[in-house]
Amino acid sequence: MIELEGVRKEFDGKSVLSGVTGRVERGEIFAVIGPSGSGKSTLLRLVDLLDTPTGGTIRIKGADIRRELGKSLSVRRMMGMVFQKPAVFNTTVAENIAVGLRFRGARDAAVKPKVEEALDTVGLAGYGERRARTLSGGEMQRVALARAMVIEPEILLMDEPTANLDPVSVATIESLVLRINRDLGTTIVFSTHDMYQGQRLAHRIGVLMNGTFAQVGTPREVFTVPATREVARFVGIENIVDGVVVGEDGNAAVEAGGIRVRAAALPGPGEKVSLCIRSEDLRITPADAAKAPPGRNALPGIVTAIVPRGPFSRVTVDCGVALSSVLSWKRVDDLDLREGSRVVVSFAPESVHAVGAD
């Protein structure tokens, strides 16, 4: 549906996108995640033809949009976009929603029922005659969504749509997104800096970093098998250990900070790697407990910090490298853990994911 090939964009000599390549399939929900300023908005604006790329190709339904400028209006008209800042026109809610239809020359008789239906869909039935500027942020964003959907676009673009909203509004909009995709088959591309939102909603995720897609894959892939150290950092893998591969094949391990970590799927010896271990895969047990089963990594260490996080606590252990895991308070109490406690951190080699060091 949407193909990006080496898309570049520069502003005043500063390069924002330096070669973005990827595809979005028809009917899927694709999330573009990345740190602030990584160019997510720029990318979406390029797709919506609000800006022109400095280089590269963008194809929508097979048509190169740069080449065929004459068709740009009709191409833009099959897309709808919702922006980060809820932007409503200074008129009634119904008039707001009707704008796109009016641009396409729809007559009043045709407009009214569509607007009513759109209001219903986004849960704002009866809001038609209210002045749009008096609505709350979440309501305005729903109006914006209704406005974009009422023109029945094949592609819906959303630039950080829930960035400034309260949690209830966020949830409402998210469920709307899922429904639109499910019921109407609309292809949806949205950007967000909330990776969990990407995980909740998207079929596939593209991680935009340093002006290109560092990784494109399903949420599971991105979160558990990050392609680079930076992606790993971004998707919230707390334990990243840098080291060098020693040994080979069956005896392969990574030398890091004076300890050895056994991991599956390692490159050859001498290679520098970064090891990514999710907190959930770490087990912390008191030093004098029963020994860990063979094959697992078992690193002794001292608790250096216990930081509360909601109903859990993040326990950081110094085992030569710093590793941390998340445990419930109850568990922390049961194990009588406190700063200075001697513990053993154990994890399976399979839960260690190695990425090339960059």
Add this chain to the structure above:
Amino acid sequence: MLRRTLFAVAAVMVAILLICGCTGTTSGPTPADNETQQLRIATTTSLHDTKLLDHLKPIFEEQYNAEVLIISAGTGKAIEYGERGDVDVLMVHDRAREDAFLANGYGTDRRVFAYNYFVLVGPESDPAGVANMTPEAAFTAIREKGTTGDANVTFVSRGDASGTHSKEQAIWKAAGFNYTTDVQGSGDWYQEAGTGMGATLSMANEKQAYTLSDIGTYLAYKGDIDLVTLVDEGDILLNVYCAMQINPEKYPDTNTTLAKDWINFLISDEVQNEIASFGVDQYGQPLFYAVGDDWEKIGVTEAEVKDPVQ
């Protein structure tokens, strides 16, 4: 909806005013009989402010089925309007500049229709002691006191190249002074107002200063100010009013017919009587004198006073 209303209002307004503006300019040289003609007169503020012209205007308008538009400005500006051909008649009271105007071919058919005298007015206390002196002596005394630092002695001048200002300068010259070196800027005692006669009188009143005024404006303001007449006799104070036509050879679309009518109107016997009695009810004395047979006294020819314009 708003836009449409705005458009409608605009269209109506523009239409109305274009019509109005156009009818305002249908004063061509060959008018239709029933159409009201327009006569444009440029005059000085001092003459206009006496309201003599406002008094005579309706009489003329009725008689000649005309509309008289009077534009008043300082003498200099009025003369400029005449030179540019923006008016049909010029009425001022500055012989010297009128002579130049005629000589340069801008005007024709000058007729004198009234005269009066300028007066030197000042505070009742008369700190310079000029009461009943000759004008030249009075001016000299004022300057004497003023330049030697008597703070009570001030003279307010029109300072605007008006007929009154010209007269004032003539008196300084007759008293033996060089205006630009001996009078202008010679001290705080001499202040130039740069405004019309009425405003100058008000200013002089505020400062309790001396000033030269035409009798008409002074009488009109007498009720509102405390200044009194101190010097009112002397040939140099003579103030002769003339009206002349803008030369149709220079500006062919001058309304010559009506201009001639107006000038003849002014020198006709009935109007001369009207002028001679103007202001008596209000001020106890007339503001103007009809020339009658005194053309010699005021230094003009009989023809200028009596002969109707052809």
Add this chain to the structure above:
Amino acid sequence: MYEIIEGIIEAARLIVTLDPDVMAISARSIVISLTATVVATLVAVPLGAAIYFGTFPGKKSLINLIQTLYSLPTVIVGLLIFLLLSRVGPFGFFRLLFTPTAMIIAQTVLILPIMTGLTISALSGVDPVIRDTLRSLGATRFQFLKSVMKEARFAILAAVAVGFGRAISEVGAAILVGGNIMASSFASSTRVLTTAISLETSMGNISQSIALGIILLVIALAVNLVITTIQHR
């Protein structure tokens, strides 16, 4: 002090008894300035839009120039129009000098820069996200321009109000090109509130001046009220 109070009382009397001279002068002021404002709006708003939306070399300098012209002294405009309309001037054959039409022309020219400039400001005040939204909804160039102007309509309306205020309260140009004529017909006279105030003051008629001043303020207030009401609907 007494003089002022006396003046205000006399002013009230003139207004309440609908003194015909005062009424004629007021009506003329409104008609002339309103016409000038309408004409200026019809020029300034599209012009402002064209400048704002257009891309051409020297655009910034042009906008700077317009903003500098905000402070154009009214007497300069008056003088310019006077020279143009005078019999010896290039447009003398229209014989427009000393007519209400000349005053409308002068006032229109006077308020054009400020109305154009404020229109440009109004349009730049429209949120860029709004503009993106309009384009993303598939607006043609014309629909886009129309919608942005609609979004900026209140600010543009405010510009119109400013224009009217400046037109009705200026004296310099009105006296120069109008001549402050009090003729027997409404359409030939060129005396308006401001020039009348000037004249009456110089003649010492305080109460007349105060009355005219009060009326001028009331008119300005009324116009602004109308504009504000429209804005709040």
